[in-house]
Amino acid sequence: xxxxxxxxxxxxxxxxxxxxxxxxxQEFGYFMEMGTGKSKVLIDNIGLLxxxxxxNFALIIAPKGVYRNWVAKEIPEHMSDDVPHRVIRWVSGGTxxxxxxxxxxxxxxxxxxxxxxxxxxxxxxKGNAAGQWLSRIRGPHGLIAIDESTTIKNHKAKRSKxxxxxxxxxxxxxxxxxxxxxxxxxxxxxxxxxxxxGLLGYESYYAFQGRYAVTQRRSMGAQAFQxxxxxxxxxxxxxxxxxxxxRVLKKDCLDLPDKIYTARYVTLTDEQLKMYEKLQQQALxxxxxxxxxxxxxxxxxMLRLQQVMSGHLKTDDGTMKYFSSRRMDALDxxxxxxxxxxxxxxxxxxxxKQITEMLNKKFGKGTAVxxxxxxxxxxxxxxxxxxxxxxxxxxFFVGNPATAGxxxxxxxxxxxxYYANDYNLETRIQSEDRAHRIGQKxxxxxxxxxxxxxxxxxxVESLRNKINIGAxxxxxxxxxxxxxxxxxx
Numbered sequence: 001x002x003x004x005x006x007x008x009x010x011x012x013x014x015x016x017x018x019x020x021x022x023x024x025x026q027e028f029g030y031f032m033e034m035g036t037g038k039s040k041v042l043i044d045n046i047g048l049l050x051x052x053x054x055x056n057f058a059l060i061i062a063p064k065g066v067y068r069n070w071v072a073k074e075i076p077e078h079m080s081d082d083v084p085h086r087v088i089r090w091v092s093g094g095t096x097x098x099x100x101x102x103x104x105x106x107x108x109x110x111x112x113x114x115x116x117x118x119x120x121x122x123x124x125x126k127g128n129a130a131g132q133w134l135s136r137i138r139g140p141h142g143l144i145a146i147d148e149s150t151t152i153k154n155h156k157a158k159r160s161k162x163x164x165x166x167x168x169x170x171x172x173x174x175x176x177x178x179x180x181x182x183x184x185x186x187x188x189x190x191x192x193x194x195x196x197x198g199l200l201g202y203e204s205y206y207a208f209q210g211r212y213a214v215t216q217r218r219s220m221g222a223q224a225f226q227x228x229x230x231x232x233x234x235x236x237x238x239x240x241x242x243x244x245x246x247r248v249l250k251k252d253c254l255d256l257p258d259k260i261y262t263a264r265y266v267t268l269t270d271e272q273l274k275m276y277e278k279l280q281q282q283a284l285x286x287x288x289x290x291x292x293x294x295x296x297x298x299x300x301x302m303l304r305l306q307q308v309m310s311g312h313l314k315t316d317d318g319t320m321k322y323f324s325s326r327r328m329d330a331l332d333x334x335x336x337x338x339x340x341x342x343x344x345x346x347x348x349x350x351x352x353k354q355i356t357e358m359l360n361k362k363f364g365k366g367t368a369v370x371x372x373x374x375x376x377x378x379x380x381x382x383x384x385x386x387x388x389x390x391x392x393x394x395x396f397f398v399g400n401p402a403t404a405g406x407x408x409x410x411x412x413x414x415x416x417x418y419y420a421n422d423y424n425l426e427t428r429i430q431s432e433d434r435a436h437r438i439g440q441k442x443x444x445x446x447x448x449x450x451x452x453x454x455x456x457x458x459x460v461e462s463l464r465n466k467i468n469i470g471a472x473x474x475x476x477x478x479x480x481x482x483x484x485x486x487x488x489x
Contacts, residue, residue, distance in 0.1 A: 003052045007044065008080050014253050015041050018246045022174075023048050027195035029149070029175035029245030034338060034415065034445055036248045038176045039070070042145055043078040045174070049143060050083055050112045055172060057105075057113050057142035059134055061163070063151055063333065064118040068265055068452075070147070071116050084111030090118065092126060102130075106137055113138070119151045122159040122166075131162065135169030145174035148337065152194060153187035155205045160190045167194050180241070182336050185212055185231050188241065200240050212237050250340075250414055250442045259436060260445045261464060264334060265452050266326040268309065268486050275323070276308050276454070276486055283482045298478045299423065299469075302455055305482075309451045310420050312350045320350075327419065327449050328358060334417060334447060335359065335396070341387065341412045345401045345431055346419040349373065355419065356398045363395065371399035380404075388412050405431030411439040418448045421459050423469040452487035 001023060011019070014032075018041045022028035032038035042060075049055045060070055071089045079085060088105055091098045105113055115134060121127025135144075144167050146152060152160040167173050173195045181187045189208050192199045202208040209215070214230035268276060283301035286293050307313045311325030335342065346352055352370050359368035369383045386394040390412060397410055401422050413435045422428060436444045450456045458481045462469050 001048065003048050005044070005048050005051060006080055006082050008078055009040070011040065011044065012037065012253065014248050015044075018248065019044055019048070021246050024052070024054070025244075026171065027173045027199065027244060029177075029180065029191075029195070029241075030248075031175070031177055031180055031241075031245045032248035033178040033250045036178075036250060036253055038178075038248075039074045039147070040078045042147075042174060042176055043075060044080070046112070046114070046143060046145075047080045047083045049172065050085075055112075055141055055143050056109075057134075057138035058115070059131075059138075059142060059144045059170070060114060060116045060147065061119050061122075061145065062116070062147035064120050064265070064267075066147060066264060067116050067118045069263060073262075075114060085114055086111065087114045087116065089116050090121060090127075090130065092121060092124070105134070119146065119148075119159060119163075122162045123157075128158075128162040128166075131166040132169075135166045139166075139169030140171055142170050143172035143174065144170040145176060146191075146194065147176045148333075149175040149177045149191050149194070150180065150182050150187060150337065152190050153182065155190040155193070160194075164190065164193050164197070168197070175245070178337050179339055180245075184228070185234060185237060186228070188237065192241075192244070195244065199244065200237075253443070258443060259432070260443060261448075262445065263448045263450050263460065264330050265450050266330050267452055267488065268454075269324055269326065272308055272311075272323045272325065273486055273488065275313065275321075276305060279304050279308065280482060284479065287479050293478065298482075301482065302423075302459075305455055306420055306459075307348065309454060309456065310346070310348055310351050311354070312348070327451070328354065330449055331355065331417060331419060332358065332362070334415075335363075338415050340414055341395050342397070342415040342417065343410055343413045343435060344396060344398045344417045344419055345405070345421075346398075347400060347402065347422045348420055349400065351419055352398050352400060356396075359396045359398070364393070366393055368396035368398055369394055371397060371404045373400065373403055375403075384408055384410070401427050401431035405434060408434050409437060409439060410434040411437060411441075414440075414442045414444050416444060416446045418446070418460075421448065421456075421463060423459070425463060425466060425468045428463045429466075453484055454486050455481050455484060457484070 001020060015037050018030055023045050030038045030041050046058045062070060071087055075087055088101055105115060122131055152163055154160055175191055180191055186209060189205050212231055212233050213228045214232055215226040216229050218225055218227040286297060310327060311323045313321045315321055344355055349372050352372050356368045356370040371380060371383050386392045387397050387410060405427050416435055448460045450460055
């Protein structure tokens with residue numbers, strides 16, 4: 001690199017290598033496992049290209065639950081102080097102020113403009129139109145990047161087709177993912193078409209499939225089709241991929257920090273929102289009676305709101321009410337991206353049962369185990385033993401942190417997901433340390449699932465700042481927590 005670039009935060013060796021290999025190439029993939037710092041690499045890449053006079057615009061595209069992190073955390077933390085920049089976040093609809101901010105992208109600006117969009121937007125007419133507009137007016141002097149690029153692995157999907165076309169207008173294109181292949185080598189095709197049409201040397205998906213997939217003719221009624229039954233020439237495909245990407249595995253990164261914290265954001269469904277707002281109003285009535293509200297009463301109200309966000313509610317008469325939840329979809333996406341073993345914590349036994357069932361159904365029977373109050377002593381011992389065996393098919397430990405968060409060694413996991421947090425600070429600390437303890441050879445990534453605009457945000461903020469929630473949420477502060485307005489879809 002010939003550009004004198006001053007890092008805001010010192011990079012690790014593997015990040016420097018990734019940057020050196022791809023920073024000025026028109027198309028490049030950062031295939032770096034979760035927690036290895038691919039976001040920082042991309043941000044430094046963008047900064048370098050700007051200082052070299054090659055771009056003045058960057059379009060970053062990420063899943064809905066992630067793209068807010070780019071605006072709130074990643075860019076402020078990592079963009080060099082030498083790069084004058086502004087960040088604009090896409091909002092569908094939005095206020096007049098938000099609309100004006102988005103339109104300002106076409107106004108002259110001496111520095112770097114970074115525009116952040118959620119990938120789901122490109123399935124819509126409005127989002128696709130915005131992407132095409134940005135491609136026309138800023139693409140020739142810009143970079144486009146997709147974080148979690150497997151979100152466009154389906155070459156038939158509307159978003160994939162739209163983004164491949166939009167990317168053609170950008171001078172630089174980047175892919176970011178921990179693993180470009182989640183289910184099949186065929187996942188590669190549309191991702192590399194995004195970087196450049198025909199980059200891998202094939203004019204169509206079917207030509208690509210013919211080279212790397214084994215198919216057999218199948219019939220369903222009067223219809224006949226070719227079904228993929230295996231794969232071939234994979235070494236050749238791997239060599240082609242490596243020409244345009246840099247791979248980083250956690251096990252190869254000995255210089256990573258011990259703990260990495262991040263979040264995945266979701267929104268409530270219409271049904272959840274209706275019930276959340278109803279319970280919210282009931283909770284706020286407590287503060288209007290003029291009497292001191294006890295901490296247990298506040299905690300109870302918060303707990304009911306948490307249940308709704310998870311997808312269930314135990315009513316006053318003891319019956320259970322169930323809701324569809326985008327939280328489960330977010331967890332599904334995280335686990336599809338992750339390649340190793342993982343711990344999922346939830347304070348609710350309903351969640352534990354549902355998560356375990358979902359994972360066993362998707363990844364195979366015996367890949368997930370539940371660990372909570374009803375789990376027998378023998379099953380508990382077997383769960384830990386099998387999870388700690390690197391050769392055992394058990395991949396997912398789904399537990400209640402109050403039950404399993406103490407005393408266990410679960411160092412085969414390098415990913416911990418908090419599906420629904422406990423309020424007890426000690427429980428949080430102890431449950432984090434099940435994976436982060438003697439015997440852990442890799443860094444551990446912690447992901448909190450957060451429902452936007454709800455008490456979730458306050459709960460996670462408090463726990464990460466080592467604040468005991470039971471002692472914190474009293475009086476006006478409790479009212480503030482319970483008054484938060486959930487972000488609507």
